[in-house]
Amino acid sequence: MEGRPEHGPEHREASVTAGAVKSAAASVAERRRFLRRGVALAVGAVSGAARAETPNGGEIRLRKLYEKNLSFTPLAESLDGEIVAVRGFMAPPLKAGASFFVLTKRPMAICPFCDDAADWPNDIVAVHTKREVRIVPFNADIVVRGRLSLGDERDPETGFFSRLRLVDAVVERV
Amino acid sequence: MSKHLSRRSTLGRVLGRTAPLLGAFALTSTAALAQDTLPQADNAWYDGARQALQERLERQPNTNRAKNVILMISDGNGVGTNYATRLFHGQQNGGYGDENVLPQESMPYLALVKTYNTNAQTPDSAGTGTAMLAGVKTKAGVVGVDESVVRGDCSQVEAGKVTPLSRIMSEAGKSVGIVSTARLTHATPAAGYAHSADRNFEDDSDLPEGCEVPDIATQLLDAMTEGFVDIAMGGGRRHFLPAETVDDEGSSGRRTDGRDLVAEAQEAGARYAFDSDSFAAIDLAAEGPILGLFESSHMQYEFDRANEPSLAEMVEASIKAMEGNEEGFFLEVEAGRVDHANHGGNLHRAVTDGVAFAEAVAKARELTDESDTLIVVTADHEHAIAFNGYCGRGTPITGVCYGIDNAGIAHNGEVQTADDGRPYSVVGYLNGAGSVIKKEAIPAALAMEADHDTTAANDDQANDVAMASGSDAGGTDTDSDAPAPIGETGDQVAAKLLERLDVTTETDEATGESTSFRWIGSRGELTQEEATDPDYIQQAAIPMGSETHSGEDVAVYASGPFAHLFDGTVEQNYLFHVMHHAAFGSE
Numbered sequence: 070m071e072g073r074p075e076h077g078p079e080h081r082e083a084s085v086t087a088g089a090v091k092s093a094a095a096s097v098a099e100r101r102r103f104l105r106r107g108v109a110l111a112v113g114a115v116s117g118a119a120r121a122e123t124p125n126g127g128e129i130r131l132r133k134l135y136e137k138n139l140s141f142t143p144l145a146e147s148l149d150g151e152i153v154a155v156r157g158f159m160a161p162p163l164k165a166g167a168s169f170f171v172l173t174k175r176p177m178a179i180c181p182f183c184d185d186a187a188d189w190p191n192d193i194v195a196v197h198t199k200r201e202v203r204i205v206p207f208n209a210d211i212v213v214r215g216r217l218s219l220g221d222e223r224d225p226e227t228g229f230f231s232r233l234r235l236v237d238a239v240v241e242r243v
Numbered sequence: 244m245s246k247h248l249s250r251r252s253t254l255g256r257v258l259g260r261t262a263p264l265l266g267a268f269a270l271t272s273t274a275a276l277a278q279d280t281l282p283q284a285d286n287a288w289y290d291g292a293r294q295a296l297q298e299r300l301e302r303q304p305n306t307n308r309a310k311n312v313i314l315m316i317s318d319g320n321g322v323g324t325n326y327a328t329r330l331f332h333g334q335q336n337g338g339y340g341d342e343n344v345l346p347q348e349s350m351p352y353l354a355l356v357k358t359y360n361t362n363a364q365t366p367d368s369a370g371t372g373t374a375m376l377a378g379v380k381t382k383a384g385v386v387g388v389d390e391s392v393v394r395g396d397c398s399q400v401e402a403g404k405v406t407p408l409s410r411i412m413s414e415a416g417k418s419v420g421i422v423s424t425a426r427l428t429h430a431t432p433a434a435g436y437a438h439s440a441d442r443n444f445e446d447d448s449d450l451p452e453g454c455e456v457p458d459i460a461t462q463l464l465d466a467m468t469e470g471f472v473d474i475a476m477g478g479g480r481r482h483f484l485p486a487e488t489v490d491d492e493g494s495s496g497r498r499t500d501g502r503d504l505v506a507e508a509q510e511a512g513a514r515y516a517f518d519s520d521s522f523a524a525i526d527l528a529a530e531g532p533i534l535g536l537f538e539s540s541h542m543q544y545e546f547d548r549a550n551e552p553s554l555a556e557m558v559e560a561s562i563k564a565m566e567g568n569e570e571g572f573f574l575e576v577e578a579g580r581v582d583h584a585n586h587g588g589n590l591h592r593a594v595t596d597g598v599a600f601a602e603a604v605a606k607a608r609e610l611t612d613e614s615d616t617l618i619v620v621t622a623d624h625e626h627a628i629a630f631n632g633y634c635g636r637g638t639p640i641t642g643v644c645y646g647i648d649n650a651g652i653a654h655n656g657e658v659q660t661a662d663d664g665r666p667y668s669v670v671g672y673l674n675g676a677g678s679v680i681k682k683e684a685i686p687a688a689l690a691m692e693a694d695h696d697t698t699a700a701n702d703d704q705a706n707d708v709a710m711a712s713g714s715d716a717g718g719t720d721t722d723s724d725a726p727a728p729i730g731e732t733g734d735q736v737a738a739k740l741l742e743r744l745d746v747t748t749e750t751d752e753a754t755g756e757s758t759s760f761r762w763i764g765s766r767g768e769l770t771q772e773e774a775t776d777p778d779y780i781q782q783a784a785i786p787m788g789s790e791t792h793s794g795e796d797v798a799v800y801a802s803g804p805f806a807h808l809f810d811g812t813v814e815q816n817y818l819f820h821v822m823h824h825a826a827f828g829s830e
Contacts, residue, residue: 132778137549174778175589176676178788204758206681207788208780243767 128212131157131174134233135192141219145233154214155194155235156243159205168198169227172235176208195224195231198238210243302351309617309804309825310571312412313562313607314375314818315347317600318368318431319582319593321625321797322355327590327670328581328597330640335598339636339653346605347620350800354809356818358624358797361390365794368582369442371623371815372434376575377405378819386430386459387438395441397454408819409435410471412573412826418473418565420572422557424542424596425579426479428459431623435575436472437462446482448499458482464504467532468511474564476535476557477579478542480505480517491517494539508534522552527564544580544592545599546777554578554603562610571615571826576603585626586789588677590641590670591777608802617803617825619818625795627673634659634669642775644669658771665766668774670781675790677783679766685746685759762786 134145134155157172172194196213205211215238223230283289320328325345333343360370363383370383377387384394388403413419423432428445437459444450447458457465460482466472483504484496498504509515512531516522525533537551545553552560558576565572578600584592604620611618634644635654643666645654658666671677750757766782773779783790799818801809805825 130776130778137547175587176780178676204684206683208676208678208786209681 149219195234304807307804311616315576315620317578320622331594347800350802352806355796355812368430372431374816376407376434397456416570418568418572420474420561420574423477423577427477431577436466478538480536481539546595555606558603588675588780621799622797672783674785674787675783677780678786680764
């Protein structure tokens with residue numbers, strides 16, 4: 070959606086007016102429906118607000134951390150060292166007992182490290198978990214909460230090179 | 244009034260000169276009356292359709308010789324995917340979406356295309372590309388060869404070679420350009436210049452031992468140095484560079500023969516571009532071939548695009564570079580990533596790349612003349628994409644379904660829910676990563692071991708499995724306090740239960756570690772905000788890592804010389820024959 074205006078509501082207002090003109094009965098029905106919709110919208114607004122991008126506590130889409138040219142966004146820069154929650158997917162492969170995985174913005178069905186020919190996305194987040202990773206299906210939405218750390222780094226244990234990572238992370242299914 | 248007269252004279256001819264004049268007059272006046280005095284005559288829909296009718300009545304077939312032919316393929320953009328793009332594009336422009344007309348949809352002629360390969364109900368791009376470019380259907384996975392070739396068998400390529408239209412055009416003195424947002428060595432662009440037993444033989448490291456047919460990248464270099472292909476722009480740089488070479492954007496090559504095909508092309512006089520700046524710096528008026536390799540692998544999705552040209556910009560540069568040739572040109576254009584986004588189940592990127600393709604179509608039409616340029620717009624195949632109902636007008640095509648307003652036009656703003664009480668998106672895929680059913684691991688402590696001791700503990704564990712996975716054990720005796728049924732051991736009961744729960748155990752051959760899992764799932768809550776997010780993966784029915792193609796028809800839209808020959812339902816290899824006829828007549 071990203072800044073694209075919703076088309077429904079404006080048109081909707083016009084049609085409510087038209088309905089009211091047509092007949093009183095229609096107008097009552099309209100109003101009832103309009104009220105119901107108002108409630109639905111209010112509920113939507115609350116959950117929407119909870120998801121807003123707040124520096125702490127709010128949930129961030131993975132893509133909001135990288136610019137298109139793969140430099141860090143001002144949002145990422147501003148959150149360096151902070152506890153953040155990033156939404157994405159757990160990429161395979163996962164070794165039992167590991168405390169590391171890669172978070173991707175969209176599901177990766179295959180293991181990019183296993184197959185040289187696979188196209189490994191550049192905009193990823195390396196995740197070092199607080200506890201042993203509990204395997205989540207590659208296509209299940211997850212939110213990872215941890216301390217954001219920017220800057221090139223090679224993990225001594227796995228040898229994995231990352232530009233951005235979450236440490237002491239906890240994984241949550243959406 | 245003149246309308247009535249012409250109608251009467253037509254009817255007069257139909258009825259014959261001997262028909263009583265009065266009778267003919269009575270008939271025509273009734274017909275005319277019906278048109279003008281119908282209660283719906285003032286309706287805008289009525290008027291719009293009358294205009295559409297009039298345009299078609301005035302249409303004259305263009306039988307000029309096509310100096311230029313442009314074949315534009317949106318990979319994976321069947322009728323369904325194109326519909327999604329139509330709505331997305333229209334909604335981006337502030338409309339409901341449905342009423343929108345994409346540039347290709349305003350072209351005068353179209354047909355439906357049957358896309359199967361000779362050995363595949365569900366086609367792949369190599370077989371379909373060959374059908375469009377060479378005029379014969381062939382097997383799935385092979386490029387530029389007929390169906391006599393067994394996929395992967397290099398020894399059969401020479402005997403099975405078919406000649407693509409691009410080469411025929413080149414031999415007729417026309418310039419040839421190939422443009423794609425996928426790797427230039429990928430199936431669809433490769434069908435324009437290569438012959439290969441397997442679409443995956445993109446560079447020498449992919450070739451099987453003993454294969455004497457050059458890899459696809461080498462064939463492109465050869466085509467450029469011999470003067471067959473004049474312009475090639477797209478992705479796939481890694482297949483042109485040695486493994487030990489790091490390219491201008493920091494990625495390594497893939498070739499193991501040590502050849503640097505980019506350098507070889509430049510030595511042969513090619514101008515080379517690898518990013519937006521070097522693309523903009525190309526002197527289109529200068530002599531010599533142009534090679535653009537803008538990514539190590541595929542070019543970026545339009546949504547993510549940075550520092551590389553758009554498809555429309557590549558089309559514009561190609562046309563401007565070739566239009567100086569008095570003999571004309573042939574341009575093959577592929578929007579390669581509509582397909583990839585569909586494979587990923589991510590409608591947002593499929594339709595944003597679909598819009599980028601539509602812009603390329605508009606650019607091609609704008610820069611050429613219908614009198615001498617045949618433009619053919621199509622897809623190579625469709626995907627397993629499907630559309631839910633019943634949504635009101637203006638429901639975001641990438642989002643969840645809103646209800647229909649019985650008193651107005653726009654949707655009523657009420658999110659529609661399925662029997663499970665959950666919202667659903669307008670678009671779903673029949674299979675893919677968006678699968679509702681997921682491979683859920685069962686904690687090892689709860690999973691049953693096949694060689695377990697026969698004790699009551701088995702029943703306990705089976706019960707735990709049932710509870711852990713939220714399954715209703717449904718009347719089976721899983722209560723650990725109850726004795727096992729006579730004649731069955733605890734193991735047997737547990738085994739039966741596990742079978743019913745559909746628990747699978749996989750053992751990693753390398754480590755010996757086993758994991759137990761179930762394929763299970765339910766649809767979660769879904770807000771409009773989540774569904775319209777550019778990274779949203781539409782829900783799918785069948786679990787697959789990559790969503791599949793489908794064998795469903797695609798459309799072909801055309802304008803220019805002999806475009807009217809696109810009519811009815813045709814086989815995909817027919818496209819070649821219309822393009823060839825438009826360029827060369829019945830020669």
